[in-house]
Every structure is written in structure tokens, then in C-alpha cells.
Amino acid sequence: MAKGFSLIELIVVIAIMAILTGAVLPRINFGGANTQVRDEVRRMAELMSRASESAIFRNREFGIRFSLGDYRFMMLEGDSRSGVWIEVAEEEMFRQRTLPEDFRLELEISGVAVALEEADDVKIDEKTRPHVMFLSNGETMPDFQLTVEKDALDTIWQVATGVEEPLVFGAVDQP
Numbered sequence: 001m002a003k004g005f006s007l008i009e010l011i012v013v014i015a016i017m018a019i020l021t022g023a024v025l026p027r028i029n030f031g032g033a034n035t036q037v038r039d040e041v042r043r044m045a046e047l048m049s050r051a052s053e054s055a056i057f058r059n060r061e062f063g064i065r066f067s068l069g070d071y072r073f074m075m076l077e078g079d080s081r082s083g084v085w086i087e088v089a090e091e092e093m094f095r096q097r098t099l100p101e102d103f104r105l106e107l108e109i110s111g112v113a114v115a116l117e118e119a120d121d122v123k124i125d126e127k128t129r130p131h132v133m134f135l136s137n138g139e140t141m142p143d144f145q146l147t148v149e150k151d152a153l154d155t156i157w158q159v160a161t162g163v164e165e166p167l168v169f170g171a172v173d174q175p
Helices: 007-025 030-060
Strands: 062-066 070-077 084-087 103-109 112-114 133-134 144-150 155-161 167-172
Touching: 030 062, 030 070, 030 133, 030 144, 030 155, 030 167
Parallel strands: none
Antiparallel strands: 062 070, 062 133, 070 084, 103 112, 103 144, 144 155, 155 167
16 A cells, blocks of 8 residues: 555645635735725725815815814705804715724814814714815815824824825824
8 A cells, every 4th residue: 555645635725725825825915004094094084085086076075074083074965154064974984984993093174283072072063074174175174194003013104285286195203
């Protein structure tokens, strides 16, 4: 009786390993924490761009309000003088987004730091205003810079109003 494995047995084992590797490999995050922050900042920037486009196409003002743990989109109901800002909750794309617990947000508006509320303390009512507005004429105002940090990373990510493009995002090394 021969000892060892037949060629067929080896091919079957290699095929099973290839299938398992193909199923598991795409789920592994090779970029780590920095990729997670980058992806979240990219998502924020893309959603803000979509809100700006929606403001133009719908001829309605949109906005975004940040807290320490989340951000939410708002829309002006009525005219700019007597209208009320409401949360855009009925649209899946503009739903409230909760950030991972180890993310930190810092917001500057026109160069001035803004003290953000805890996510649980945010109550949207008739007096609530967005931090940043996306106007129906295509403007984004006021100028802002949002910094997103994650514990134990040397890189911070920012979304801000740009000179050549309305919104820009990218990584900045910490000093």
C-alpha cells in the first residue's frame, strides 16, 4: 500500500484553500485605522457634495449640523426669513450618521473654533440652525474646516471649503 497523497487529493485541498482565501481576503482591512478614518471623511465630503447638488436642483437650502458623535443634514422649510430648519430624516442618503466612539471632530467656522455638543444633547427644534449651509445658488457658507481624528493615529483628516473646488478633503500630518 502506497503512503502519501494522490494528485487528486492534493488538487482538491488546494482548490478548497483557494476558495476559502478568496472568500476571506476581501473582508480583511489591510489599511487599518487610517483607512477607516479616510473612508468616513470621504463619505462625509461626498454627502456634503450631494447636499449641495440637491440644494441647487431642488431650489432649497440644505445644511449640516455636527456634534461630537454624529452629523445630520437639515433642510430649510419655507423662505429664508421666516423658514424653519428641519432634519432631513425621510431620505436615506441624508439620514443621521453616527461616528465610531474613538473618532473626534473639531469644527472651525471662518477660522473660529466651534464648541460641538454631545450627540445625545442635540435637539432639533425651530431654533436649531445648521453649522454649514449649502445654498440653492451653489454657494457653501460659511467657510469651514472640519477635522476628524482617531485615537492613536498620527494623521488627521479634514474636510473644508476650497478655493478651486467647493469642498476638499485630505490627510494632514500632526505636528
